[in-house]
Amino acid sequence: MTADGPDAPSAPDLDGAQVVPLHAGDIAPAPARPTRSRRRAEPRRATRRPGPAPVTPDVAAVAPAVPDAPPERARAAARTPEATTAAPPSLPHSGELPPGWEATLADALGFLRRRLTGDYAVDEFGFDADLTDNVVLPLLRPLYRTWFRVEATGLHHVPAEGGALVAANHSGTLPLDALMTSVALHDDHPAHRHLRMLGGDLLFRLPVVGQLSRKHGSTLACTADAERLLTAGELVGVWPEGYKGIGKPFADRYKLQRFGRGGFVTAALRTGKPIIPCSIVGAEEIYPKIADVPVLARLLNLPYFPVTPMFPLLGPLGAVPLPTKWHIEFGEPVSTAELGPDAADDPMLVFNLADQVRETIQLTLYRLLGGRRNAFEG
């Protein structure tokens, strides 16, 4: 199942990295691994590993390996133990801090300094790459690796650079599927792409959530923003089912809802960017919505008020998602470049393309569902 992603085999490694205790005096050092680009992009994760432990990595030896990396990243990469394979491994003995802690501390302090002096860049949509890479993604990572054990496949269908539109099924009462897709595309894609998600207006009305969504790369789902992002060469994520999909009852799980007015197809056609169908299995069962309280929903100005076996019965405990096993598959891209921007004015074509994407996602969902034993073991 994991064989088709270019870097799929790395997933088990990182699973391992999560469970290795920090003060692991009795654990034998792992054999030195070949340098991998994903390690370089995750300096703080990597530095916590008690594996091969060079004390001071040779900066000059690594610098040519990352010629295009921005200085910040290159500097961080130079500090990671994994970035140098030639350095001699040394055994960490008990009572000592894990190797590379100095680099981790410097990184953390540097981050704090940037935040406190406002020395970071935000794009026009409010996307804050510094915060996303250093706070949001590290917070989501345990959920992605350990809790949902997400298996992402077909990542080679997502281009390493340039604009593309990822259209996925939506489910789970709360949009964790969108967050997990963003982690998948950053951590498991070789180009570590940031997914720019298109969200409903409710998201941006809410305090805290609204500003965090913008900082994490979301913007309002409208053609103006979608086209602007695609033209700028960003990877855009869209969930065309909208509230109908995410808020559907548990009985309707994995039944794709209507795809709105096909605005996402129009945006892709106008900009000539491919549409990548994305099928997410596992998100449907995290908060099984067994009932809805429309009166409360209207009162709170929400699209639905979910009742799950744990919410509102167990109060805040109901916010803990069930630990289902997830699978995210990126399908073959639907190319739109050869149709030309005028095709966006042909409603028949737009609907046909939307149906084609919808069909692909639904069939992939059935195939993935057929291959799993149950929701928790996958």
Add this chain to the structure above:
Amino acid sequence: MAPSVVLVTGVSRFLGGHLAARLAADPSIERVLGVDTVPPGPDLGSRMGRAEFIRADLRNPSIVEVIARADVDTVVHAALSPDPSGRWGSAAREMSVLGTMRLLAACQTVPTVRRVVLESTTAVYGASPLDPALFDETMTSNDLPTAGYARDAAEIEGCLRGFARRRADVSTTVLRFASLVGPRIDTVVTRYFSLPVVPTVLGYDARLQLLHEEDALAVLELAVAHDTPDVVNVAADGVLLLSQAIRRAGRVPLPVPPPAVGLVGRALATARVAAFSPEQLRLLDFGRVVDTTRLRTAFGFTPRWTTVQAFDDFVRGRAFHALAGRERVEEAERLVDRGVHAAVRVVAGLGRWA
């Protein structure tokens, strides 16, 4: 055709006054007339050189005579920026909307007028979570402000559109300026960031797009000299988050729960520190960013300062006594780094000794 007699309104304000000064320094312009209800301050007045000041209220019919007698061919209406300490109440509203209507009515009767430039604001797009991230000149908000400064600015733009329809031979340009900052200008925004503790709305972090005062003057000057598109967004490149801007200014943010925000705004207005209108408070929630493609292409101007540079220039110009400035933060970083290293050495030494 180059302008020869230019009338500038609002010359007691920053934009009008400095524009009149710049035009007066241009020898190709024959006469520069400055109109306002109050004379410009001594500093501004001395800069204005040969520009003539006429004390007049735009709502007074005598403005027609001023325009007709001097054979004015270009009118720059720059009297709309709100007084940073006064509230945008009914008096300001009447002054701006009725004043503009009278001025345009006068321009319509004088055949020599060929060009009208209007200073407007990007506030006409509102600030709401229901709108695209960027506005271009053709867009309107899904959630337009129903009252206040933004509503009046939109109404004034409507007056100019009506005027342009009736006098098809006159070319008009509406310049929608983003919030102005700079070392010299005094606006609600600059007063806001000058507060030692800056109140923000808890749970919200707005995207701010600013414009340097010098860029605003350069754009006005260009609009006087050339025929330019009818509506142009004028704003700097890039975006600052409100929280980020407060940090860059070395200020301390004070998040206020949303229900109390109106109260704080009113308190600041009563103290005449900075008068926040309701739509400016909304700006603190959601922010506003505009597309400046038309400014660069059709208008042919690229702002010299980005939003971040403009803000930093404003901060430098005010020479704030920073509570949490860059030097202090960097010093704290070094201290913590050294402290942790020392602690680790001590712990490691104890471990070996034991």
